[in-house]
Amino acid sequence: MELIPHDELRPANSLNFAPMIDFLFLLLSLFATLAISRAALYDSEVQLVEVKPEQNDPNSLRGKQDIQQVNLSISADAKFKWLTEFQQYPMENLQAVQTELARQYQIGALPQDKSKTEVLLHIDRKTPWEPIAKSIFAIRELGFSAHPVYEPFEESSSSPIERKGMRR
Numbered sequence: 001m002e003l004i005p006h007d008e009l010r011p012a013n014s015l016n017f018a019p020m021i022d023f024l025f026l027l028l029s030l031f032a033t034l035a036i037s038r039a040a041l042y043d044s045e046v047q048l049v050e051v052k053p054e055q056n057d058p059n060s061l062r063g064k065q066d067i068q069q070v071n072l073s074i075s076a077d078a079k080f081k082w083l084t085e086f087q088q089y090p091m092e093n094l095q096a097v098q099t100e101l102a103r104q105y106q107i108g109a110l111p112q113d114k115s116k117t118e119v120l121l122h123i124d125r126k127t128p129w130e131p132i133a134k135s136i137f138a139i140r141e142l143g144f145s146a147h148p149v150y151e152p153f154e155e156s157s158s159s160p161i162e163r164k165g166m167r168r
Contacts (some may be wrong), residue, residue: 067115068110118147
C-alpha cells in the first residue's frame with residue numbers, strides 16, 4: 001500500500017489558464033482606469049481662444065475705442081472708492097457714487113450717449129452680495145452699464161488692485 005496514490009504523482013499534461021486570465025483581466029482594468037483618469041485630469045484644463053475681429057465688423061475693437069470706462073471698487077466692508085489712474089477717491093455711500101456719476105455726466109466728462117460708458121466694478125472676494133447688487137441696480141438706474149471685473153487671485157504676486165492699495 002502506497003502513501004500517495006499513483007494518480008497524483010503523475011505529471012500534469014495541461015496548464016490551468018484560469019489564474020492567468022484573471023491576472024490579465026486585472027491588468028487590463030488597471031490600465032484602462034489609469035488611462036481614463038489621466039485623460040480626465042488633462043481635459044479639465046480649458047484653453048480660451050482669442051477671437052480676432054474681422055476687418056469690416058462694426059462691433060470690432062476699433063469701434064469700442066470711444067467707450068469711456070469708470071472704475072469703482074467695493075471693499076469687503078462695503079466701502080466704495082472711485083479709482084482713477086493716479087488716485088483713489090473714497091465714497092461715503094452708494095448715493096455719493098450716483099451723485100458723482102451724474103456730475104461727471106453733466107460736466108461732459110462722460111459721453112452723452114450713456115451706452116458708451118462702462119462702469120467697471122472691482123469687487124473684493126469677501127464682499128457680501130447685497131452691496132454688490134445694490135450698486136449694480138443704482139448704476140443701471142442712472143442709465144449706465146455695470147460690469148463686474150474678474151481678476152484671478154494669485155498667492156505669489158499681487159494684482160493691479162492690490163498695487164493700488166486695495167486688499168483682497
